[in-house]
Amino acid sequence: MDIKGFAQKTVIVVILLCLAGVAGVVAFSMKMANYANTPLDPQGLERTFEVSRGKGLSAVAHDLEEQGLASHPAWFKLLARIQKTDSKIHAGEYILSPDMTPLEILNVLVKGRTILYRLTIPEGVTMVQIAALAAQAGFGPEEEFLDKASDPVFAASLGVEQETLEGYLFPDTYYFNKSASPEKVITTMVQRFHTVFKPEWEDRAEELGLTVHQVVTLASIIEKETSVPDERTLVSSVNHNRLKKGIKLQSDPTVIYGIRDFDGNITRKHLQTPTPYNTYTNKGLPPGPIASPGEAALYAALYPAETDYLFFVAKGDGGHQFSTNLRDHNRAVRKYQLRR
Incomplete structure (x- = not known):
């Protein structure tokens, strides 16, 4: 065979191979498209499917x-790679x-459309109580929550330069997927605090001669002292007045917070x-x-009523009697506490 004839046959072979390759690619593309767009069972019922934290694509498939x-885990993996989402699957519970x-x-x-679970944190609860509520809701063990919330380095990373996050775990209703870690829960709560504590409130705190931490501390006392809006x-005015006059606050909730294993009965x-x-x-x-204050308590700490009150005593109906002097206060104590 001469060189010219060999060249012609070679060209023909290459063209045939190319055509075969194209045909193969087309066939594969059709198969993949058919797989990707065909349900396993058009009459199938919904069920819960969970992707655990750290689970890879192969295990999920x-x-x-x-x-x-x-069906066909290998095809599902290949589909994810073609879509460039093989490393983008989110942990959590799904309805599929x-x-x-x-x-x-x-x-x-990939979009993380997980089932969300509710976690409600009431105003006036402590960090320990919040850890218990989060654990009961399934968001990790209490110990892990408390370790993270008591880590000053982690607190600083969230914009709180304190030893713990007590007071900064904002009370609200949150929604998390099942796989949410204590770190995720804590981060969300602190971010919510920063959203509520507006820049103008920081300016107001400075105007009062208080740091943000002192405002949160005062607000937590207010939150624990009264449930009457x-x-x-x-209550805020009483505390502000006492602070200005150098009078001890004499707040029972602060004493209770400092007692380990408090049994519910405060004594002399x-x-x-x-x-x-104390x-x-x-x-x-x-x-x-001493607890997590809500927005209203934070506002009250920053904007107290203008009064001369220095004392208050519980009346037994949820409210309090306020007094400007010790004589009137003692009279209120006899009336409402000693019932004389």
Whole structure:
């Protein structure tokens, strides 16, 4: 065979191989498109599917097959790689169904459309109590929560230059997916605090000669002292007036916070036992918050009512009697506490 004939045959062979390759690519593309857009069972029912933290694509693809949601794990993995989402699947619980196509399932997992669980934190609870509530809701063990919330380096990373995050875990209703870690829960709560504590409030604190930490501390005392909305600014005024006059705050909730394993019964001995949080033995504010104050308590701490009140006593109906002097206060104590 001459050189010219060999060259012609070579060209023909190359063209045929190219055509075969193109045909193969087309066939593969059609198969992949068919797989990606065909549900496993058009009559299938919804079910819960969980992607655990740290679980890789291969394990997820096999779980989908085992639970009857998608077939051929290798094809599902390949689909994810073609979509460039093989490393973008989010952990959490999902509602999936066999009547969804593999591509639809993949999109749900990538977009993180998880089932959300509610966590409600009431005003006036402590960091320890919040850890227990988070653990009860399934967001990690209490110990892990408390370790993270008591880490000053982590607190600083969230904009709180304090030893712990007591007082900064803002009370609200939150929604998290099942896999949310204590770190995620804590971060969300502190971010919520920063959203509520507006820049103008920081300016107001400076105007009052207080740091933000002192405002949060005062607000936590107000939160614990009264549950009556209209009384918050009055309680705040009592504390502001006492601070200005150098009078000890004498707040029972601060004493209780400083007692380890408090049994619910505050005694004279408790009031006389020095702790950093005992405002009967120490002047001024305690070293930090004693609970998580809500927005209204924070506002009251910053904008107290203009009064001359220096005392208040519980009346037994949820409210308090306020007094400007010790004589009237003692009379109120006899009336409402001693019932004389």
